[in-house]
Amino acid sequence: MISVQDGQNQILRQLPEPTSPEIVAVTRARERVLAEDLHAPFDVPPTDNSAVDGYAVASDDVPTGRTRELDVVAELAAGAVFDGAVAPGQAVRIMTGAPMPRGADTVYPQEVVERRGDRLGVGPIPKGANVRKRGEDVQAGTIAIERGTVLRAQELGLITSLGQWQVLVHRRPRVALLSTGDEVIEPGTPRKAGQIYDANRFTLRGSIEQCGGEVIDLGIVADVRDELRARLLEGAGVGDIVVTSGGVSVGVLDLVKDVLDEIGAIDFWQVAMQPGRPLAFGRVGSAHFFGLPGNPVASMLAFMLFVRPAIYKLAGRRRLFPDTAEATATEAMSKKKGRREFKRGIVQWTNGRWEARTTGPQGSGILSSMAAGNCLIVLEEDRGDVAVGETVLVEPF
Ligand code: AMP
Ligand code: MG
Numbered sequence: 001m002i003s004v005q006d007g008q009n010q011i012l013r014q015l016p017e018p019t020s021p022e023i024v025a026v027t028r029a030r031e032r033v034l035a036e037d038l039h040a041p042f043d044v045p046p047t048d049n050s051a052v053d054g055y056a057v058a059s060d061d062v063p064t065g066r067t068r069e070l071d072v073v074a075e076l077a078a079g080a081v082f083d084g085a086v087a088p089g090q091a092v093r094i095m096t097g098a099p100m101p102r103g104a105d106t107v108y109p110q111e112v113v114e115r116r117g118d119r120l121g122v123g124p125i126p127k128g129a130n131v132r133k134r135g136e137d138v139q140a141g142t143i144a145i146e147r148g149t150v151l152r153a154q155e156l157g158l159i160t161s162l163g164q165w166q167v168l169v170h171r172r173p174r175v176a177l178l179s180t181g182d183e184v185i186e187p188g189t190p191r192k193a194g195q196i197y198d199a200n201r202f203t204l205r206g207s208i209e210q211c212g213g214e215v216i217d218l219g220i221v222a223d224v225r226d227e228l229r230a231r232l233l234e235g236a237g238v239g240d241i242v243v244t245s246g247g248v249s250v251g252v253l254d255l256v257k258d259v260l261d262e263i264g265a266i267d268f269w270q271v272a273m274q275p276g277r278p279l280a281f282g283r284v285g286s287a288h289f290f291g292l293p294g295n296p297v298a299s300m301l302a303f304m305l306f307v308r309p310a311i312y313k314l315a316g317r318r319r320l321f322p323d324t325a326e327a328t329a330t331e332a333m334s335k336k337k338g339r340r341e342f343k344r345g346i347v348q349w350t351n352g353r354w355e356a357r358t359t360g361p362q363g364s365g366i367l368s369s370m371a372a373g374n375c376l377i378v379l380e381e382d383r384g385d386v387a388v389g390e391t392v393l394v395e396p397f
Contacts (some may be wrong), residue, residue: 003381007305014319018035018313018315018316019171021035021168025070029159032170033151034147036383038145038164043134043138043139045097045135045137048132049099049131051093052110055104057122067123072115073087076098077095078098085101087132094107105127105130106128126209136159144159145263146318147316147318172213174213174240174316176216177201178218178219178243179245180246180294193242202244203293212312213311232259232260233263234286236284236286242288243307244256244291245294248268249293264283266289272339274364275295275297276295276305276364277341278293279291290307297344297365298389300367323395325394327353327392328392332388334385335379335383342377354394
Protein backbone atom coordinates (compact mmCIF):
# COMPACT_ATOMS: atom_id res chain seq x y z
CA MET A 1 0.00 0.00 0.00
CA ILE A 2 1.15 3.53 -0.70
CA SER A 3 -0.45 6.72 0.53
CA VAL A 4 -2.30 9.12 -1.72
CA GLN A 5 0.40 11.71 -1.18
CA ASP A 6 3.30 9.37 -1.95
CA GLY A 7 1.52 8.33 -5.13
CA GLN A 8 1.03 11.96 -6.16
CA ASN A 9 4.66 12.79 -5.44
CA GLN A 10 5.97 9.81 -7.40
CA ILE A 11 3.81 10.75 -10.37
CA LEU A 12 4.80 14.41 -10.35
CA ARG A 13 8.48 13.49 -10.14
CA GLN A 14 8.15 11.60 -13.44
CA LEU A 15 6.73 14.62 -15.24
CA PRO A 16 9.57 17.10 -15.67
CA GLU A 17 8.84 19.62 -18.43
CA PRO A 18 5.60 21.38 -19.35
CA THR A 19 4.46 21.15 -22.96
CA SER A 20 6.01 23.54 -25.48
CA PRO A 21 4.53 27.03 -25.80
CA GLU A 22 2.45 28.36 -28.66
CA ILE A 23 1.05 31.77 -29.53
CA VAL A 24 -2.72 32.15 -29.54
CA ALA A 25 -5.06 35.09 -29.99
CA VAL A 26 -6.38 36.45 -26.71
CA THR A 27 -9.87 35.60 -27.97
CA ARG A 28 -8.90 31.92 -27.84
CA ALA A 29 -6.84 32.00 -24.70
CA ARG A 30 -9.42 31.56 -21.95
CA GLU A 31 -8.53 28.69 -19.59
CA ARG A 32 -5.11 28.37 -21.20
CA VAL A 33 -1.93 28.58 -19.13
CA LEU A 34 0.41 31.53 -19.56
CA ALA A 35 3.87 30.30 -20.62
CA GLU A 36 5.90 33.43 -19.80
CA ASP A 37 5.76 36.23 -17.26
CA LEU A 38 3.79 39.05 -18.79
CA HIS A 39 5.66 42.33 -18.26
CA ALA A 40 3.88 45.64 -18.53
CA PRO A 41 5.52 47.73 -21.28
CA PHE A 42 3.97 50.95 -19.95
CA ASP A 43 1.96 52.25 -17.02
CA VAL A 44 -1.74 51.49 -16.87
CA PRO A 45 -3.37 53.93 -16.81
CA PRO A 46 -0.74 55.74 -18.89
CA THR A 47 -1.54 59.15 -17.35
CA ASP A 48 -3.30 60.57 -14.32
CA ASN A 49 -6.94 60.76 -15.33
CA SER A 50 -10.35 61.67 -14.03
CA ALA A 51 -12.37 59.09 -12.06
CA VAL A 52 -15.62 61.00 -12.58
CA ASP A 53 -17.44 63.27 -14.98
CA GLY A 54 -16.79 66.75 -13.61
CA TYR A 55 -14.35 69.67 -13.55
CA ALA A 56 -10.57 69.56 -13.28
CA VAL A 57 -8.99 72.31 -11.17
CA ALA A 58 -5.76 73.19 -9.41
CA SER A 59 -6.71 72.58 -5.78
CA ASP A 60 -4.40 75.30 -4.40
CA ASP A 61 -6.66 77.61 -6.32
CA VAL A 62 -9.62 76.78 -4.06
CA PRO A 63 -9.04 78.09 -0.52
CA THR A 64 -10.24 75.76 2.24
CA GLY A 65 -13.60 76.48 3.80
CA ARG A 66 -14.60 78.99 1.10
CA THR A 67 -16.56 78.90 -2.08
CA ARG A 68 -15.17 80.37 -5.24
CA GLU A 69 -16.12 81.15 -8.81
CA LEU A 70 -14.08 79.66 -11.65
CA ASP A 71 -14.12 80.07 -15.43
CA VAL A 72 -14.80 76.96 -17.49
CA VAL A 73 -12.21 77.31 -20.25
CA ALA A 74 -12.55 74.01 -22.13
CA GLU A 75 -14.70 70.87 -22.53
CA LEU A 76 -12.78 67.60 -22.87
CA ALA A 77 -14.54 64.60 -24.36
CA ALA A 78 -13.35 61.08 -23.47
CA GLY A 79 -10.04 60.60 -25.24
CA ALA A 80 -9.47 64.31 -25.79
CA VAL A 81 -6.25 65.85 -24.48
CA PHE A 82 -6.11 69.43 -23.26
CA ASP A 83 -3.09 71.08 -24.84
CA GLY A 84 -3.07 74.14 -22.61
CA ALA A 85 -2.66 74.31 -18.86
CA VAL A 86 -5.25 75.09 -16.22
CA ALA A 87 -4.46 78.52 -14.82
CA PRO A 88 -5.59 79.98 -11.47
CA GLY A 89 -9.28 80.79 -11.56
CA GLN A 90 -9.95 78.24 -14.27
CA ALA A 91 -11.63 74.83 -14.57
CA VAL A 92 -11.81 72.34 -17.43
CA ARG A 93 -14.88 70.20 -18.04
CA ILE A 94 -13.60 66.61 -18.05
CA MET A 95 -15.07 63.17 -18.62
CA THR A 96 -14.32 59.93 -16.77
CA GLY A 97 -11.02 58.51 -17.97
CA ALA A 98 -9.82 61.67 -19.73
CA PRO A 99 -6.17 62.59 -19.00
CA MET A 100 -5.75 65.29 -16.36
CA PRO A 101 -4.96 68.65 -17.96
CA ARG A 102 -1.60 70.17 -17.08
CA GLY A 103 -1.86 72.33 -13.97
CA ALA A 104 -4.90 70.45 -12.58
CA ASP A 105 -4.66 67.92 -9.73
CA THR A 106 -8.23 67.57 -8.48
CA VAL A 107 -11.64 66.89 -10.05
CA TYR A 108 -15.02 68.12 -8.82
CA PRO A 109 -17.81 65.66 -9.58
CA GLN A 110 -20.43 67.44 -11.67
CA GLU A 111 -23.06 66.77 -8.95
CA VAL A 112 -21.33 69.03 -6.39
CA VAL A 113 -20.81 72.16 -8.45
CA GLU A 114 -23.06 74.89 -9.65
CA ARG A 115 -22.65 75.77 -13.27
CA ARG A 116 -23.99 79.05 -14.70
CA GLY A 117 -22.93 79.50 -18.32
CA ASP A 118 -19.15 79.49 -18.33
CA ARG A 119 -18.98 80.18 -14.61
CA LEU A 120 -18.61 77.47 -11.97
CA GLY A 121 -19.37 77.78 -8.25
CA VAL A 122 -17.30 75.34 -6.17
CA GLY A 123 -16.62 74.65 -2.49
CA PRO A 124 -13.51 73.23 -0.79
CA ILE A 125 -12.33 69.79 -1.84
CA PRO A 126 -9.37 67.59 -0.76
CA LYS A 127 -6.38 67.90 -3.05
CA GLY A 128 -6.15 64.96 -5.46
CA ALA A 129 -9.81 63.96 -5.10
CA ASN A 130 -11.29 61.89 -7.96
CA VAL A 131 -8.00 61.46 -9.78
CA ARG A 132 -6.73 58.02 -10.77
CA LYS A 133 -2.97 57.99 -10.66
CA ARG A 134 -0.81 56.95 -13.58
CA GLY A 135 0.31 53.32 -13.06
CA GLU A 136 -2.14 52.64 -10.22
CA ASP A 137 -3.38 49.51 -12.04
CA VAL A 138 -0.10 48.18 -13.44
CA GLN A 139 3.34 49.79 -13.29
CA ALA A 140 5.65 49.74 -16.30
CA GLY A 141 8.24 46.97 -16.05
CA THR A 142 6.46 44.94 -13.39
CA ILE A 143 5.00 41.47 -13.96
CA ALA A 144 1.32 41.96 -14.65
CA ILE A 145 0.58 38.21 -14.79
CA GLU A 146 2.92 35.40 -13.69
CA ARG A 147 3.72 32.43 -15.90
CA GLY A 148 1.73 29.36 -14.95
CA THR A 149 -1.42 31.40 -14.39
CA VAL A 150 -4.65 30.06 -15.85
CA LEU A 151 -6.15 32.83 -17.92
CA ARG A 152 -9.63 33.76 -16.81
CA ALA A 153 -11.81 36.53 -18.19
CA GLN A 154 -10.12 39.14 -15.99
CA GLU A 155 -6.61 38.15 -17.11
CA LEU A 156 -7.69 38.37 -20.76
CA GLY A 157 -8.75 41.97 -20.25
CA LEU A 158 -5.59 42.76 -18.33
CA ILE A 159 -3.52 41.43 -21.24
CA THR A 160 -5.37 43.53 -23.81
CA SER A 161 -5.15 46.59 -21.57
CA LEU A 162 -1.41 46.28 -22.16
CA GLY A 163 -2.01 46.48 -25.89
CA GLN A 164 -1.39 42.79 -26.61
CA TRP A 165 -3.81 40.75 -28.70
CA GLN A 166 -1.78 37.54 -28.70
CA VAL A 167 -0.34 35.60 -25.83
CA LEU A 168 2.16 32.79 -25.27
CA VAL A 169 0.51 29.78 -23.66
CA HIS A 170 1.42 26.14 -23.15
CA ARG A 171 0.08 23.64 -25.63
CA ARG A 172 -2.83 21.68 -24.18
CA PRO A 173 -1.67 18.28 -22.97
CA ARG A 174 -3.09 15.57 -25.24
CA VAL A 175 -4.74 12.75 -23.39
CA ALA A 176 -5.58 9.50 -25.21
CA LEU A 177 -8.50 7.82 -23.48
CA LEU A 178 -9.97 4.34 -23.66
CA SER A 179 -12.27 2.04 -21.75
CA THR A 180 -11.54 -1.64 -21.28
CA GLY A 181 -13.90 -4.53 -20.67
CA ASP A 182 -15.76 -7.19 -22.66
CA GLU A 183 -18.97 -6.11 -20.96
CA VAL A 184 -18.65 -2.39 -21.75
CA ILE A 185 -20.61 -1.11 -24.77
CA GLU A 186 -21.11 2.19 -26.56
CA PRO A 187 -24.13 4.30 -25.51
CA GLY A 188 -26.71 4.50 -28.28
CA THR A 189 -26.27 0.86 -29.24
CA PRO A 190 -28.61 -1.95 -28.11
CA ARG A 191 -27.68 -3.64 -24.87
CA LYS A 192 -27.64 -7.39 -24.32
CA ALA A 193 -27.90 -9.10 -20.95
CA GLY A 194 -24.69 -8.72 -18.99
CA GLN A 195 -23.53 -5.65 -20.84
CA ILE A 196 -23.18 -2.15 -19.38
CA TYR A 197 -22.97 1.18 -21.11
CA ASP A 198 -19.68 2.98 -20.94
CA ALA A 199 -19.78 5.67 -18.26
CA ASN A 200 -16.10 6.14 -17.52
CA ARG A 201 -15.00 7.36 -20.91
CA PHE A 202 -17.48 10.20 -20.68
CA THR A 203 -16.82 11.08 -17.06
CA LEU A 204 -13.11 11.10 -17.84
CA ARG A 205 -13.51 12.95 -21.10
CA GLY A 206 -15.36 15.72 -19.28
CA SER A 207 -12.76 15.72 -16.53
CA ILE A 208 -9.89 16.02 -19.03
CA GLU A 209 -11.62 18.88 -20.83
CA GLN A 210 -12.35 20.61 -17.54
CA CYS A 211 -8.71 20.66 -16.61
CA GLY A 212 -7.50 21.95 -19.94
CA GLY A 213 -6.48 18.74 -21.70
CA GLU A 214 -7.28 17.75 -25.25
CA VAL A 215 -9.06 14.40 -25.51
CA ILE A 216 -8.18 11.76 -28.06
CA ASP A 217 -10.96 9.20 -27.84
CA LEU A 218 -9.78 5.66 -28.55
CA GLY A 219 -13.11 4.04 -27.73
CA ILE A 220 -13.71 0.74 -25.97
CA VAL A 221 -11.29 -2.20 -26.09
CA ALA A 222 -12.33 -5.75 -25.29
CA ASP A 223 -10.27 -7.76 -22.83
CA VAL A 224 -8.16 -9.20 -25.63
CA ARG A 225 -4.43 -8.93 -25.33
CA ASP A 226 -3.56 -8.08 -28.96
CA GLU A 227 -6.31 -5.49 -29.26
CA LEU A 228 -5.34 -3.81 -26.04
CA ARG A 229 -1.66 -3.77 -27.02
CA ALA A 230 -2.46 -2.23 -30.42
CA ARG A 231 -4.75 0.44 -28.92
CA LEU A 232 -2.29 1.39 -26.20
CA LEU A 233 0.48 1.79 -28.75
CA GLU A 234 -1.83 3.93 -30.87
CA GLY A 235 -2.56 6.08 -27.81
CA ALA A 236 1.12 6.42 -27.02
CA GLY A 237 1.74 7.66 -30.55
CA VAL A 238 -0.70 10.57 -30.22
CA GLY A 239 -0.96 11.40 -26.52
CA ASP A 240 1.25 12.98 -23.91
CA ILE A 241 -0.74 10.85 -21.51
CA VAL A 242 -2.68 7.61 -22.04
CA VAL A 243 -5.57 6.92 -19.65
CA THR A 244 -7.50 3.67 -19.42
CA SER A 245 -10.23 2.57 -17.05
CA GLY A 246 -10.94 -0.97 -15.94
CA GLY A 247 -8.76 -4.00 -16.02
CA VAL A 248 -6.41 -3.08 -13.20
CA SER A 249 -8.01 -5.14 -10.45
CA VAL A 250 -6.76 -8.66 -9.89
CA GLY A 251 -9.30 -10.62 -11.96
CA VAL A 252 -8.14 -13.16 -14.55
CA LEU A 253 -8.90 -10.86 -17.44
CA ASP A 254 -7.03 -7.94 -16.02
CA LEU A 255 -4.66 -7.54 -18.86
CA VAL A 256 -3.52 -3.97 -18.55
CA LYS A 257 -0.65 -4.90 -16.31
CA ASP A 258 0.50 -7.79 -18.52
CA VAL A 259 0.37 -5.76 -21.70
CA LEU A 260 2.10 -2.77 -20.15
CA ASP A 261 4.88 -5.00 -18.84
CA GLU A 262 5.41 -5.99 -22.47
CA ILE A 263 5.26 -2.63 -24.26
CA GLY A 264 6.12 -0.12 -21.56
CA ALA A 265 6.94 0.12 -17.92
CA ILE A 266 4.40 -0.06 -15.18
CA ASP A 267 4.02 0.26 -11.46
CA PHE A 268 0.97 -1.32 -10.01
CA TRP A 269 -0.16 0.33 -6.83
CA GLN A 270 -2.57 -0.36 -4.05
CA VAL A 271 -3.31 3.14 -2.82
CA ALA A 272 -4.47 3.54 0.77
CA MET A 273 -7.70 5.24 -0.21
CA GLN A 274 -11.39 4.55 -0.51
CA PRO A 275 -12.84 4.29 -3.06
CA GLY A 276 -10.37 3.49 -5.84
CA ARG A 277 -7.57 1.39 -4.43
CA PRO A 278 -5.88 -0.10 -7.52
CA LEU A 279 -3.94 2.25 -9.76
CA ALA A 280 -1.43 1.58 -12.49
CA PHE A 281 1.12 4.21 -13.44
CA GLY A 282 3.92 3.97 -15.94
CA ARG A 283 4.87 4.63 -19.52
CA VAL A 284 3.94 3.44 -23.00
CA GLY A 285 6.45 4.69 -25.54
CA SER A 286 6.99 8.37 -24.82
CA ALA A 287 3.60 8.79 -23.10
CA HIS A 288 2.76 8.64 -19.42
CA PHE A 289 0.29 5.92 -18.61
CA PHE A 290 -2.51 5.86 -16.04
CA GLY A 291 -4.58 2.73 -15.56
CA LEU A 292 -7.59 3.78 -13.50
CA PRO A 293 -9.99 1.42 -11.74
CA GLY A 294 -13.19 0.37 -13.54
CA ASN A 295 -15.77 1.36 -10.99
CA PRO A 296 -17.17 4.71 -12.10
CA VAL A 297 -16.70 6.63 -8.85
CA ALA A 298 -13.27 5.13 -8.31
CA SER A 299 -12.06 6.04 -11.78
CA MET A 300 -13.25 9.62 -11.51
CA LEU A 301 -11.76 10.04 -8.07
CA ALA A 302 -8.45 8.50 -9.13
CA PHE A 303 -8.46 10.92 -12.05
CA MET A 304 -8.94 13.89 -9.71
CA LEU A 305 -6.21 12.75 -7.37
CA PHE A 306 -3.56 11.51 -9.78
CA VAL A 307 -4.22 12.42 -13.41
CA ARG A 308 -5.42 15.99 -12.92
CA PRO A 309 -2.26 17.20 -11.15
CA ALA A 310 -0.22 15.47 -13.86
CA ILE A 311 -2.15 17.26 -16.61
CA TYR A 312 -1.80 20.52 -14.71
CA LYS A 313 1.93 20.03 -14.39
CA LEU A 314 2.32 19.20 -18.08
CA ALA A 315 0.18 22.24 -18.87
CA GLY A 316 2.64 24.40 -16.93
CA ARG A 317 0.23 25.42 -14.19
CA ARG A 318 1.67 26.84 -11.00
CA ARG A 319 -1.04 25.41 -8.78
CA LEU A 320 -1.54 21.66 -9.02
CA PHE A 321 -4.00 20.99 -6.22
CA PRO A 322 -7.41 22.48 -5.46
CA ASP A 323 -8.35 24.55 -2.46
CA THR A 324 -9.99 22.87 0.48
CA ALA A 325 -12.22 24.37 3.13
CA GLU A 326 -13.52 23.30 6.50
CA ALA A 327 -17.11 22.42 7.26
CA THR A 328 -19.08 20.99 10.15
CA ALA A 329 -20.34 17.42 9.71
CA THR A 330 -24.11 17.25 10.18
CA GLU A 331 -24.09 13.49 9.82
CA ALA A 332 -22.03 10.71 11.41
CA MET A 333 -19.63 9.08 8.93
CA SER A 334 -17.89 5.74 9.18
CA LYS A 335 -14.16 5.90 8.51
CA LYS A 336 -11.39 3.28 8.68
CA LYS A 337 -8.08 4.46 10.04
CA GLY A 338 -5.01 4.05 7.85
CA ARG A 339 -6.48 5.14 4.54
CA ARG A 340 -7.81 8.37 3.10
CA GLU A 341 -11.51 8.25 2.41
CA PHE A 342 -13.44 10.44 0.02
CA LYS A 343 -17.16 10.78 0.55
CA ARG A 344 -19.28 12.51 -2.02
CA GLY A 345 -20.82 15.37 -0.14
CA ILE A 346 -23.08 18.34 -0.17
CA VAL A 347 -21.67 21.42 1.47
CA GLN A 348 -23.82 24.45 2.08
CA TRP A 349 -23.91 27.64 4.11
CA THR A 350 -26.47 27.07 6.85
CA ASN A 351 -26.89 28.52 10.33
CA GLY A 352 -23.96 30.87 9.73
CA ARG A 353 -21.44 28.15 8.92
CA TRP A 354 -20.47 25.67 6.21
CA GLU A 355 -22.20 22.36 6.85
CA ALA A 356 -21.41 19.07 5.11
CA ARG A 357 -23.27 15.80 4.74
CA THR A 358 -22.84 12.86 2.40
CA THR A 359 -25.00 12.28 -0.66
CA GLY A 360 -26.18 8.92 0.72
CA PRO A 361 -24.94 5.46 -0.34
CA GLN A 362 -21.22 5.67 -1.10
CA GLY A 363 -20.50 2.52 -3.14
CA SER A 364 -17.74 2.96 -5.72
CA GLY A 365 -20.16 2.01 -8.49
CA ILE A 366 -22.76 4.62 -7.50
CA LEU A 367 -22.01 7.37 -9.99
CA SER A 368 -25.18 9.23 -9.05
CA SER A 369 -23.45 10.04 -5.74
CA MET A 370 -21.02 12.19 -7.74
CA ALA A 371 -23.86 13.82 -9.62
CA ALA A 372 -25.76 14.57 -6.39
CA GLY A 373 -22.72 16.05 -4.70
CA ASN A 374 -21.02 19.42 -4.88
CA CYS A 375 -17.85 18.41 -3.05
CA LEU A 376 -15.65 15.64 -1.81
CA ILE A 377 -15.49 15.21 1.94
CA VAL A 378 -11.87 14.31 2.57
CA LEU A 379 -11.20 12.21 5.68
CA GLU A 380 -7.50 11.91 6.42
CA GLU A 381 -5.59 8.70 7.09
CA ASP A 382 -5.23 9.02 10.85
CA ARG A 383 -8.87 9.77 11.40
CA GLY A 384 -11.51 7.34 12.65
CA ASP A 385 -15.30 7.59 12.57
CA VAL A 386 -16.68 11.10 12.32
CA ALA A 387 -19.33 12.24 14.80
CA VAL A 388 -21.93 14.91 14.16
CA GLY A 389 -20.46 18.36 14.86
CA GLU A 390 -16.85 17.46 14.00
CA THR A 391 -14.93 19.55 11.49
CA VAL A 392 -14.19 17.92 8.13
CA LEU A 393 -12.26 19.01 5.06
CA VAL A 394 -14.23 19.57 1.89
CA GLU A 395 -12.97 19.98 -1.64
CA PRO A 396 -15.61 21.69 -3.79
CA PHE A 397 -16.11 20.21 -7.25
P1 AMP B 1 -12.63 -3.86 -13.69
O1 AMP B 1 -11.64 -3.03 -12.96
O2 AMP B 1 -12.39 -3.94 -15.14
O3 AMP B 1 -12.76 -5.22 -13.05
O4 AMP B 1 -14.03 -3.15 -13.48
C1 AMP B 1 -14.60 -2.95 -12.22
C2 AMP B 1 -16.07 -2.61 -12.34
O5 AMP B 1 -16.24 -1.43 -13.08
C3 AMP B 1 -16.88 -3.67 -13.10
O6 AMP B 1 -18.14 -3.79 -12.50
C4 AMP B 1 -17.00 -3.08 -14.48
O7 AMP B 1 -18.11 -3.54 -15.17
C5 AMP B 1 -17.12 -1.61 -14.17
N1 AMP B 1 -16.64 -0.82 -15.32
C6 AMP B 1 -15.48 -1.01 -15.96
N2 AMP B 1 -15.34 -0.14 -16.98
C7 AMP B 1 -16.46 0.62 -16.98
C8 AMP B 1 -16.92 1.71 -17.78
N3 AMP B 1 -16.18 2.18 -18.78
N4 AMP B 1 -18.10 2.27 -17.48
C9 AMP B 1 -18.83 1.82 -16.44
N5 AMP B 1 -18.45 0.81 -15.64
C10 AMP B 1 -17.28 0.20 -15.90
MG1 MG C 1 -12.84 -4.97 -16.73
